[in-house]
Amino acid sequence: MTHAYTPGLKVSPQTEVRKERRLPLKGDVLVSVGDWVTAETVVAKTELPGNVQTVNVANRLSILPEDIERNMLVKLGDWVNEGDLIAQSRSFFGLFKSSAKMPVSGTVESVSDITGQVIVREKAIPVEINAYLDGEVIEVFENEGVMVKTTATFVQGIFGIGGEAVGELDVVAKDGSVVMDPSLINSSHKGKIILGGSLVTMAALERAKEVGVRGIIVGGIGDSDLRTILGYDLGVAITGSEEIGLSIVVTEGFGQMTIADRTFDLLASRKGMKTSISGATQIRAGVIRPEVVIPLETGLVGNADHEIKHKAVVGLVIGSPVRVIREPYFGKIGTVTSLPPELQKLESEAMVRVLGVKFDGDVEVMIPRANVELIEE
Amino acid sequence: MAEVNKDAENIQSIIATDCGSTTTKAILIEKRDGEYRLIVRGEAPTTVEAPFEDVTRGVLNAVAEVEDLTGNTYIKDDKIEHPRKGGVGTDLYLSTSSAGGGLQMMVAGVVKEMTAESAQRAALGAGAIVMDVIASNDMRQPHERIQRIRALRPDMILLSGGIDGGTTTHVAELAELIAAADPRPRLGMSYSLPVIFAGNVDARELVKDRLEAKTSLSITENLRPVLERENLQPARLGIQELFLEHVMKHAPGYGNLLEWTPVPIMPTPAAVGSIMQLIAKEEGINVVGVDIGGATTDVFSVFGEVFNRTVSANLGMSYSISNVLAEATVPNILRWVPFDVEETDLRNRVKNKMIRPTTIPQALESLIIEQAMAREALRLAFIQHKLLAVGLKGVQQERTISDTFEQTESGATLVDMMQLDMLVGSGGVLSHAPRRVQAAFMMIDAFMPEGLTELAVDSIFMMPQLGVLAQVHPRAALEVFHKDCLIRLGTCIAPRGEGKEGTPCLEVSLEMPDGTTESRSLKSGEMAVIPLEVGQKAKAIIKPTRKFDAGAGRGKEIHTELGGGQVGVIIDARGRPLTLPTDKAERVRKLTEWNDALGVYPGAHSSMED
Numbered sequence: 001m002t003h004a005y006t007p008g009l010k011v012s013p014q015t016e017v018r019k020e021r022r023l024p025l026k027g028d029v030l031v032s033v034g035d036w037v038t039a040e041t042v043v044a045k046t047e048l049p050g051n052v053q054t055v056n057v058a059n060r061l062s063i064l065p066e067d068i069e070r071n072m073l074v075k076l077g078d079w080v081n082e083g084d085l086i087a088q089s090r091s092f093f094g095l096f097k098s099s100a101k102m103p104v105s106g107t108v109e110s111v112s113d114i115t116g117q118v119i120v121r122e123k124a125i126p127v128e129i130n131a132y133l134d135g136e137v138i139e140v141f142e143n144e145g146v147m148v149k150t151t152a153t154f155v156q157g158i159f160g161i162g163g164e165a166v167g168e169l170d171v172v173a174k175d176g177s178v179v180m181d182p183s184l185i186n187s188s189h190k191g192k193i194i195l196g197g198s199l200v201t202m203a204a205l206e207r208a209k210e211v212g213v214r215g216i217i218v219g220g221i222g223d224s225d226l227r228t229i230l231g232y233d234l235g236v237a238i239t240g241s242e243e244i245g246l247s248i249v250v251t252e253g254f255g256q257m258t259i260a261d262r263t264f265d266l267l268a269s270r271k272g273m274k275t276s277i278s279g280a281t282q283i284r285a286g287v288i289r290p291e292v293v294i295p296l297e298t299g300l301v302g303n304a305d306h307e308i309k310h311k312a313v314v315g316l317v318i319g320s321p322v323r324v325i326r327e328p329y330f331g332k333i334g335t336v337t338s339l340p341p342e343l344q345k346l347e348s349e350a351m352v353r354v355l356g357v358k359f360d361g362d363v364e365v366m367i368p369r370a371n372v373e374l375i376e377e
Numbered sequence: 378m379a380e381v382n383k384d385a386e387n388i389q390s391i392i393a394t395d396c397g398s399t400t401t402k403a404i405l406i407e408k409r410d411g412e413y414r415l416i417v418r419g420e421a422p423t424t425v426e427a428p429f430e431d432v433t434r435g436v437l438n439a440v441a442e443v444e445d446l447t448g449n450t451y452i453k454d455d456k457i458e459h460p461r462k463g464g465v466g467t468d469l470y471l472s473t474s475s476a477g478g479g480l481q482m483m484v485a486g487v488v489k490e491m492t493a494e495s496a497q498r499a500a501l502g503a504g505a506i507v508m509d510v511i512a513s514n515d516m517r518q519p520h521e522r523i524q525r526i527r528a529l530r531p532d533m534i535l536l537s538g539g540i541d542g543g544t545t546t547h548v549a550e551l552a553e554l555i556a557a558a559d560p561r562p563r564l565g566m567s568y569s570l571p572v573i574f575a576g577n578v579d580a581r582e583l584v585k586d587r588l589e590a591k592t593s594l595s596i597t598e599n600l601r602p603v604l605e606r607e608n609l610q611p612a613r614l615g616i617q618e619l620f621l622e623h624v625m626k627h628a629p630g631y632g633n634l635l636e637w638t639p640v641p642i643m644p645t646p647a648a649v650g651s652i653m654q655l656i657a658k659e660e661g662i663n664v665v666g667v668d669i670g671g672a673t674t675d676v677f678s679v680f681g682e683v684f685n686r687t688v689s690a691n692l693g694m695s696y697s698i699s700n701v702l703a704e705a706t707v708p709n710i711l712r713w714v715p716f717d718v719e720e721t722d723l724r725n726r727v728k729n730k731m732i733r734p735t736t737i738p739q740a741l742e743s744l745i746i747e748q749a750m751a752r753e754a755l756r757l758a759f760i761q762h763k764l765l766a767v768g769l770k771g772v773q774q775e776r777t778i779s780d781t782f783e784q785t786e787s788g789a790t791l792v793d794m795m796q797l798d799m800l801v802g803s804g805g806v807l808s809h810a811p812r813r814v815q816a817a818f819m820m821i822d823a824f825m826p827e828g829l830t831e832l833a834v835d836s837i838f839m840m841p842q843l844g845v846l847a848q849v850h851p852r853a854a855l856e857v858f859h860k861d862c863l864i865r866l867g868t869c870i871a872p873r874g875e876g877k878e879g880t881p882c883l884e885v886s887l888e889m890p891d892g893t894t895e896s897r898s899l900k901s902g903e904m905a906v907i908p909l910e911v912g913q914k915a916k917a918i919i920k921p922t923r924k925f926d927a928g929a930g931r932g933k934e935i936h937t938e939l940g941g942g943q944v945g946v947i948i949d950a951r952g953r954p955l956t957l958p959t960d961k962a963e964r965v966r967k968l969t970e971w972n973d974a975l976g977v978y979p980g981a982h983s984s985m986e987d
Contacts, residue, residue, distance in 0.1 A: 025561070052557045054519035065546070109557065114549040114583055117519070119557050159732045223724035235691055235700030236672075237731050254728040283696055283732055326736040327726070327743055348744035349811035349979060350737060371736045 009156040009251075009289060009373070011263050017152045017293055018138070021129050022145035024048065029140050037131040039166040039276055043146050044129050050122035053103050058116020060100040061089040065116035072118075074108050081105045086118060132164050133276050134295040153270055153294040155251070155263055157217070160279030160290025161230070161239045162247030165193065165215040169275040169294065171268045173197035176219060176259030182207035189213050193275045193292075195267050199256040200248070205229055208246060215247040215277045217267065217292055220257035240280025240288075247279040249290040257331050260323065260375065270294045322357060322372040329367065333375070334359040385850050388468040390461060392443065392451060393842035394436050395645055396423055396474040396634075398672070401432075403439035404842050405447065405467075406857055413853040415861035418837055419443040424630070425476045431630030432476060433637075457637050470638050471849070473841040475645035476628065480504060480620050483531040485511040485555070487538035487547040490770045490788070492576065495601045496537040498685065498765065499575070499609040503616035504644030505533075506673070506690050511554070513538075513547045519554060526558035532624045534560070534570065534592075535612060536584065539577030541602045548580040552587040559591060562623075569593045571619040575600040575612040595619065607769060613647075620644060640849050646675050648844030650686045652854060653677045653801075655847045657684075659855060662798035665824065667755060668838070669804035671695035671734055674754055676762035680791045685766035689758040694806050695734030698750060702727045705753035712957050713749035713822065715968035716742070741978060744811070748819055751806045755823030763790045794827040794953075795873065795928060801863070803835035813943040814906070814975050817866045827873045827953050828928035829919075831940055832866040865911050867942030871949040872925035875956070876901035881922050882950035887939070888916040899950035902967065904974045906948070909941030917946075925952075947975065 027046020031037060057072075058065045071087045074080050080102045088099040106120040131137075135150030170192045172184040180196030185207045193215040194208070200218045202225040208216060227233050229244055251259050275294045282288040316322070320336045338356035344366060345351055355372065356364040391406040391413075401423045405416045419442025424435035433455075440451050450465045451457055458466025482505040486493025489512035500507050508529045511522050526534075534555060538548040555572065562570045572592040574584045576599055588594045598611040621641055625631040635642060643651075649668060657664045657679035666677040672693040677686045691700040702710060707720050726746065730736065738744040770788035802808070802820050810816040817832050826832075839862050847854035872883055879900050886896040890913045897905050909915050917939045923932035939946055951971075958964040972978055 049559060052520055052523045054557075110553060112549065112553055115546055115553060117550065117553065119553065121557075159728075222721065223728045224721055226728075233699070233703035234728075235703045236697055237699070253725075253732060255725040281732075283734060325733045326729070326739060328740050330729070346739050348738045348741050350739075350744070350809070351811070352737060368737050368739055371739060373733075 009158060010154055011156070011260070011266060011375070012154045013266055014151060014296060015154050017133065017135075017150050017154050017295075019131075019133055019135075019148050020141075020145065021131060021148060022141065023129060023143075024127065026143040027127070029143065029146060031137050031140075031146060033137055033140055035137045036135075037137060037148060038134045039130065039132055039274070041131045042128045043131050043137070043148070044144070046127050047124035048127055050106060050124050052109070053106070053120045053122070055086065055100055055103060055118045055120065056116060057087045057100045057111075057118050061087060061098045063089055063116075066113045068111060068113050068116050068118075072111060076108055076111060078108050079106070080108060080120070132166070132278075133293055134274060150293070150295045152296055153266060153292075155217075155267060155292040157249035157251045157281075157290035157292070158253055159237065159239075159283075160247065160249045160277075160281050161226070161242045162215070162244055162279035163240050163242075164276065164278045164280075165247040166274065166276045167191050167193045167214040169193050169195065169267070169270055169273055171195045171271050176261060176264035179256065180204045180216075180218060185211060185213065187211050193217065193277055195264070195271075197264075198252075198258045201225070202228055209244070213246055215249070215275075215279075217249045217251065217277065219250070219252040219259040220255050221248065221250050222256075223254050226254075237281055237283040240278070240282075242279075247277055249277050249279060249292055252331065253325070260333060262375070267292065267294075316355070316369075316374055321375040322355075323375055324357070324367060324371060325373050326368075326371040329357075329359070329365065332359050337364050384468075385852070388850065388853070390467045391469045391471070391846065391850070391853060392440060392457060392459075392467040393471045393839075393846055394439060394473075395648075395839075395841040396425075396432055396435065396472065396476045397645065398476055399423055401435035401439045401476075402838075402842070403436070403443050404839050405443050406846075406853060408853075412860075413856040415839065415857050417443055417446040418839070419446060423476050425628060429629075431633075432474070432628065433630045433633045436472070436634065459637075469849070471640055471842070471845045472634060472638055473643045473645045473648040473845050474625065474628075474631075475504075480616075480624060480644050481506050481508055481529075481532045482535060482616070483507070483509050483511065483526060483529060483533075484535045485537065485551045486576070487513045487544055487551070489514050491604070492537045492539065492601045494765070494767075494770065495607050495609065496535050496575070496612070498607070499537075499600050499612040500535050500616060501686050501688060501765070502609060502647070502650060502684065503613040503620075504647030504650070504686075505616065506688050508690075511551065513550065519550075522554050523558045526555060526560050530561055531570075532562060533616065533619055534572045535616065536572060536574045537576040537600050537612070539580055539599075540604055541578050541599050543577055545577060545580040545583055548576050549583040549587065552584045556587050556591050562627075571595070571623045573597060573612060573615045573619065575615065593619075593623065605769065617641065617644065617647065640845065643841075643845045643848070645841045646686060646688060648841040649675065650677050650684060650844070652840050652844035652847050652858060654679055654684050655851060655855065656799075656858065658682075660798075663793075663796050664799045664801065665759075665792070665797055666801040666840075667758065667803065667807075667820075667824075668835075668840070669694060669751065669754060669758070669802070669806055671805075672697050674758035674804075676758050678762065678766050678792055680766075680793065680796065683766075683791055685762070685791065687758070687762040687765050689754075689761050692754045692758050694747070694751060694754065694804070695730060697731075698734075698754075699727055699731040701750055701754045701757070704757055705750075710746075710749050710753055712964065713752050713968070714746060715965050715972060716745075718746065741980075745978065747806065748810070748815060751819050752822045755819065759824055763792045766791045794825060794830075795926075797826055797828075797830050799831045799833065800824055800826055801833045801835065803838050803840060807834050808836065808838060812977065813864070813866055814977055817869070817944045817947060818971075818975060818977055821869055821871070821947065821949060822955075825871075825953060825955060826869050827871055828926075829935075829937065829939070830869045830871070832869055832942065832944070832947075833863050834866060835862055836864050837862075865940065865942035867909060867944040867946055868939045869947045869949060870917075870919060870927065870939075871951075871953060872921045872927040873953040874921070874925035874931065875952045875954070876922070876924050878902040882925055882952070883919060883921040883927065883948070885920075885946075885948055886918045887946065889913075890915065897948060899948055901950055901952055903950045904948065904971045905950075906945050906975050908945040909939070910945075911942050913941040914938050915941070915946070944975075
């Protein structure tokens with residue numbers, strides 16, 4: 001049976017984190033099983049085939065495509081520099097020569113006597129991937145990449161933008177409800193990941209970019225500000241490749257939303273530690289959520305495996321802490337007080353399975369099970 | 378397949394599954410008292426991804442739910458047992474799939490409006506999402522096209538181009554571009570990309586020379602052998618075959634699933650298209666169907682005998698809802714909302730739905746906003762459909778279906794709302810609307826049917842399973858479709874024409890099954906509903922005023938019989954095209970009036986303005 005609730009986002013003080021680091025195409029792996037790597041270590045590299053340009057030689061020389069071969073000055077596979085001649089027509093008495101030059105430096109990949117086109121491939125593009133986390137290489141995928149393992153504090157966000165960023169964690173808000181405005185950001189935050197409160201304002205985003213902040217962790221962001229910083233209206237939640245100068249991990253949602261105390265307190269307690277974040281989000285099948293990973297010193301490492309097994313069996317039961325994720329109680333945190341099995345009619349008249357929730361000792365309210373998420377321990 | 382047909386009458390039980398990107402749905406059909414009926418339905422999360430990485434796990438879980446609900450046994454040794462033996466198993470097992478994002482294709486052709494457009498129709502009809510259309514005249518530079526092919530990493534490429542005996546140069550050029558791009562498929566690092574060539578027969582050798590070594594090339598009949606005729610079926614079958622051989626085999630667990638079923642696994646949208654075509658053919662009607670999902674919206678139409686399908690890959694109610702807002706724009710969404718909403722509030726609500734796609738509207742206000750979004754998603758998807766469901770371009774009025782509807786120019790849309798007989802909606806926001814009239818009203822506002830149109834929704838979205846069943850057992854598929862799948866909402870009467878608000882529009886008189894007569898006289902800008910139950914018929918006299926056409930011409934009276942449904946007969950005298958008031962207060966007043974006239978929402982909505 002499908003679960004009638006949204007599994008919560010992970011907020012874990014200490015857990016084992018494994019990251020696959022794979023090349024887009026086959027290449028060379030530069031580390032071995034057992035190696036200790038830092039986030040910046042290059043673990044694998046490859047070369048992507050270069051870009052392709054076409055030259056319509058037949059047109060340039062005003063010849064028929066089938067005559068292209070005898071007018072070519074270079075052969076298939078030759079490397080030719082930008083501006084060098086690749087073909088020349090021989091007219092009567094050599095008076096009116098037409099020629100075609102290389103538009104870019106590259107290799108002659110094909111010469112077509114049907115279309116009269118020459119295809120040139122530019123230099124291969126080198127691609128390197130780093131470890132992203134401080135940790136140990138535990139597996140090598142031959143020619144493709146590695147698996148890195150670390151023990152870390154791990155927090156998932158709900159939405160993010162920008163790719164991976166690594167830096168020291170700093171806390172700029174006194175609690176999760178504070179709005180992050182430009183006054184909270186100064187030049188000491190350069191190169192750091194900063195933890196804010198319930199909302200990051202547009203002005204604060206601008207300020208953070210200006211001083212060179214690498215990443216922001218915050219409760220909420222306004223959709224209008226997101227549109228401004230991206231320069232377009234985000235249509236589908238597939239992110240991670242934006243180049244906006246920093247990465248953002250949003251823990252709660254859109255609009256002003258206080259960061260859950262547990263999340264804020266946990267992250268705040270890691271102030272000063274080296275932190276890896278990724279804004280990459282994909283809300284489709286194969287969901288990817290943005291994340292904050294703070295590798296722990298070896299001294300802090302406990303029995304992480306045990307903790308994972310313990311958590312896997314926890315479900316939604318009476319007494320479970322939950323967060324409401326849709327109006328009218330959006331963002332409120334409460335405790336499950338009842339789980340009636342029969343369908344109930346909502347104000348919208350939809351018949352759905354519900355649960356009872358109490359917020360801070362208030363009266364019990366009924367909420368669709370689909371509209372809460374479990375706060376995972 | 379022949380084996381299945383031979384034994385068709387002996388088939389007592391059928392299990393069909395649809396492996397969606399998030400949920401795998403199983404239905405059990407049994408022959409009872411001589412007719413096939415849906416018995417139960419089970420579902421389980423799809424298991425294409427880690428930690429399971431085996432689609433059959435989700436299939437078995439969904440079928441296990443069917444077992445729980447019926448007390449029967451269908452699974453033996455971790456397989457679906459068929460044919461049924463000793464009270465265990467089912468006589469026939471079938472499946473469709475759209476897991477892993479479905480089939481994502483690029484198509485290429487010489488002229489964008491001709492062979493490339495035909496290729497696009499072939500791919501869409503085969504159930505694919507078309508990521509891009511490359512054409513010799515698409516105004517892009519060759520290197521831009523190459524980069525595009527590389528960046529998109531399609532599952533498959535359909536190359537067409539040139540009518541038989543026509544250009545070979547341009548086809549060779551397209552083949553060279555594909556070879557230069559050396560595209561890697563989306564799934565699997567090491568297998569070569571399937572390419573189908575369905576173009577000029579004279580270009581086959583040229584294409585082979587260029588692509589055979591670099592791709593997994595197959596060649597089918599030309600999909601546009603002459604300008605005047607498309608021949609899409611061979612290319613569509615080729616696509617579906619390669620989908621099974623290449624794409625599906627690289628999806629985890631499909632190898633096993635393929636062994637379980639005696640007929641090929643169909644891409645989900647191809648199966649839906651197949652059931653739509655069957656219905657249109659059996660009943661001799663023109664049909665438009667829509668399936669609005671979380672990520673995509675599919676529109677199908679059958680006019681005359683021409684079937685078309687389009688998919689709007691980024692219009693949907695959860696994953697893609699933010700894109701609906703971006704494409705429709707805020708004012709177009711808010712024009713359907715009968716109360717005040719701030720733009721920033723709407724924007725944040727929409728984005729929060731996008732990042733938490735499984736939530737449902739608890740408050741009435743949330744439901745109304747969600748249904749306003751649905752109207753726009755459906756409207757935009759239908760616009761895209763009408764643009765592609767067109768007559769062949771570059772042809773002088775030669776289509777055989779021109780007697781069915783007027784073709785004023787080559788390339789005119791085939792979708793004529795006045796000729797449409799049935800509009801079928803499916804997908805959560807329509808099938809699960811708390812009141813059926815809400816689904817009817819959303820479809821009317823989005824599709825703007827004209828004249829007389831029957832409205833229906835799919836009860837639990839089992840059209841994919843019935844579509845694949847229709848391939849081997851059309852009778853069972855049709856019986857279940859009519860009795861258990863289709864929920865008839867009623868008939869919409871919507872005259873074409875425009876009139877000043879308050880001036881007479883039409884009179885409708887229904888002779889009800891109990892012998893009484895129900896008459897309504899509507900002014901321009903009004904709506905009304907006359908209840909008429911499912912299965913009932915009423916003799917109708919429809920008299921439009923001289924500015925309006927209900928199907929027989931302006932001012933012409935119509936005598937006909939109308940079918941009922943869970944809503945009844947809806948009379949829409951708002952005119953076509955529909956113009957909503959631009960003044961906000963006036964618009965809210967009209968929306969509230971229509972909602973009240975049809976009983977769309979509970980309570981008095983005017984109070985929500987406060």
